[in-house]
Amino acid sequence: MLESVAKVVALEDGTPWLEPEPKASCSGCLSLAACGAKGGGLRALAARRFPLTDAPALRIGDRVVVGLPEGSVLRAAATAYGLPMALMIGAGIVAETNGAGDGGGALAMAGGLALGLLLARLIAGRLSGRGDLTPRFLRRVAADGACAKH
């Protein structure tokens, strides 16, 4: 299970909406304030806000640990990036082997990318419908930062 800490920022009809806490790709350094490595700012955080349907009663400001099942990120990445890229590169190689020039190759790749994104949309809808991409409530984070069981 992939785990992450998120904070309750709103309640809509009893459903808590959470914002993930930003993580850095590195351990941080003195120039962290001027560095783009910490998640892209408040606007990016707001864009990743998500509802938590299986949570117990939560209040605004509560911090909880949410998790995604193993393999979810792999399936999501393969759908969002792998499929469009494979079709784009495949179209480029087909164009190259058929003697298309740079212009023909670019058109073929753009077509492959568009087809890949269309297919990705269909597969993502199916994954989302099955709940594969929905974060699940695991436990609360205690006031001292430790992760408590419910």
Place this chain on the structure above:
Amino acid sequence: MKDVILLMVSATLVNNVVLARFLGLCSFMGVTTKVDTAVGMGMATTFVITVSAMGDWALETFLLAPFDLAYLRTVTFILVIAAAVQFTEMVIRKVSPALFRTLGIYLPLITTNCAVLGVALLLVEGRYGFIDSTLFAFASSLGYSLVMVVFAGLRERLALAEVPMLMAGPPIGFITASLLALAFMGFSGMSAN
């Protein structure tokens, strides 16, 4: 076709962007604690590098080279990379908001990944055509993803091993990375044959 395969093998294994050119080391150490996250980051980076390489090639061929503006190359490429990241973010959000919530964390990290700029600058040195430059960028980023996944697998195993306290964490990670780099140096013999 043989040339394309050689170009791709060379970019993926022999001149690996992380272990031979030492680019993208920040994410290499930071996002490789789990294989799943390494795959997510690797695929996102591969997508952005490939898409930005297409834009870089067009600008280099039709603007920078004909008008002798080589001194603007780095700035231009950085702009293209930032635009490619924003484009990817917008497209993924439109394609599926759930996918964006799952994978969105990786995109801002790519903007500051020097491997993306490094590959773009290597393309200029190589003087490739459009398809070849795209395939070179794709293969280079495939090499980046491969190393990320291999290293994440090693670190997952290391987490279960009994490592002396002084060596635990980053020190043993760096030693493992250096051993992995030595292993990849074996591929450099392929170019001699």
